[in-house]
Amino acid sequence: MxxxxxxxxxxxxxxxxxxxxVELSKSQIYDFILGNEYTTFxxxxxxxxxxxxQKLINEHKKRNRTxxxxxxxxxxxxxxxxxxxxxxxxxxxxxxxxxxxxxxxxESSIIADYNKRADGQYVARLVVKEMGxxxxxxxxxxxxxxxxxSVCARWHDKSSSIYSYIxxxxxxxxx
Numbered sequence: 001m002x003x004x005x006x007x008x009x010x011x012x013x014x015x016x017x018x019x020x021x022v023e024l025s026k027s028q029i030y031d032f033i034l035g036n037e038y039t040t041f042x043x044x045x046x047x048x049x050x051x052x053x054q055k056l057i058n059e060h061k062k063r064n065r066t067x068x069x070x071x072x073x074x075x076x077x078x079x080x081x082x083x084x085x086x087x088x089x090x091x092x093x094x095x096x097x098x099x100x101x102x103x104x105x106x107e108s109s110i111i112a113d114y115n116k117r118a119d120g121q122y123v124a125r126l127v128v129k130e131m132g133x134x135x136x137x138x139x140x141x142x143x144x145x146x147x148x149x150s151v152c153a154r155w156h157d158k159s160s161s162i163y164s165y166i167x168x169x170x171x172x173x174x175x
């Protein structure tokens with residue numbers, strides 16, 4: 001019986017990845033599944049592990065977040081097993097993705113990450129994406145990891161005003 005439920009949780013994850021217009025992070029999927037009390041954190045961890053081991057999803061990290069991508073094999077598995085998922089759950093997922101579209105897009109479209117260079121300095125890469133394309137992409141070199149971390153943390157809150165300031169300064173003639 002437990003494996004039947006684990007299969008259901010895996011189908012839910014695959015369905016969410018298929019239906020979403022934006023790249024979803026593990027935490028966003030956790031929010032939906034745990035928020036609806038479908039299962040526990042540990043069981044969902046097991047489902048993610050099996051999906052990854054079976055090559056039904058790919059995981060990639062951006063700073064401190066893990067994003068998931070549906071593979072071709074994952075799409076095939078979803079097509080095969082979709083009938084095992086209650087249509088009511090599908091409606092809940094579709095409603096969640098629709099109601100939270102802007103929030104999910106913002107969480108996935110504002111990217112901040114940093115790397116250490118060979119010379120010991122750090123490069124913070126700050127990106128805002130719109131429709132899958134970079135709207136702005138800034139690389140900022142700073143001397144310490146704590147500064148790089150701070151820059152990345154602030155980017156999420158200030159990216160919109162920074163983008164507006166830069167475009168205003170570069171595109172407006174009045175000075």
